[in-house]
Amino acid sequence: MGLRAAMVTNCPGVSSFAANLGFHVFGTEDFAAQSGSGSSSKDTRIIDRAFTLLGFAEGNVQDVSEFDLVFVHAAMENTASKLGKLGMKTDLNRLDKLVASVMEAVPVGSAVAARIHVSVILSYGSATENKEEACLIVNSSTETDSDLKLLRPRQSYTMKAGKTLDDVR
Numbered sequence: 371m372g373l374r375a376a377m378v379t380n381c382p383g384v385s386s387f388a389a390n391l392g393f394h395v396f397g398t399e400d401f402a403a404q405s406g407s408g409s410s411s412k413d414t415r416i417i418d419r420a421f422t423l424l425g426f427a428e429g430n431v432q433d434v435s436e437f438d439l440v441f442v443h444a445a446m447e448n449t450a451s452k453l454g455k456l457g458m459k460t461d462l463n464r465l466d467k468l469v470a471s472v473m474e475a476v477p478v479g480s481a482v483a484a485r486i487h488v489s490v491i492l493s494y495g496s497a498t499e500n501k502e503e504a505c506l507i508v509n510s511s512t513e514t515d516s517d518l519k520l521l522r523p524r525q526s527y528t529m530k531a532g533k534t535l536d537d538v539r
Contacts, residue, residue, distance in 0.1 A: 374436070376423060378416065379443035394437070413464070416442060417471040426482045444468055465490070 377388035380398040388395050402415045410418075420442060421427070425435025444465065469490060476483045 373438050375439040375441070376437045377441045377443060378420065379441075379445070381443060381445050384443050384445075388441075393441075411467065411471070413468045414471045414474075417468070417475055421475055421482070421486075424486075426476075426486070429477065429480050429482060431481045431485060442468075 375393045377393040378396045402412045420440045423437045425432040
């Protein structure tokens with residue numbers, strides 16, 4: 371029996387990629403709607419639905435789960451060109467609310483907290499104006515303002531403070 375995995379995204383490129391890998395793909399809007407239309411925010415509904423798919427309900431661990439792994443792809447809008455730093459702050463606030471929804475849904479010390487792992491993976495670079503391509507940019511020649519672009523894969527494990535380590539293969 372293999373790993374049952376799901377991807378929640380609105381990006382067509384990510385949807386196609388995930389489907390090719392064998393993931394069950396959910397659209398973000400449909401996914402949030404399936405968790406109910408209460409007074410809670412869309413991000414909270416997405417997190418609640420993801421926890422339900424993982425076999426967690428109302429702070430308890432269920433006997434069965436539909437999926438073993440759920441990825442939530444939160445593509446940010448390309449508002450930086452329109453709003454400058456304000457657009458970036460808006461996107462970071464959305465990410466902050468998404469993480470806060472996870473923290474509220476899983477109280478420290480609960481049975482769910484002992485079984486859940488949450489990772490936030492951020493990317494950097496310029497976004498394209500085309501909304502279809504904005505959520506998945508694979509062109510490595512995009513403009514970046516980060517010092518991380520100077521880091522090469524080899525440097526992450528064979529160098530320290532700019533000096534080559536001799537005892538690492």
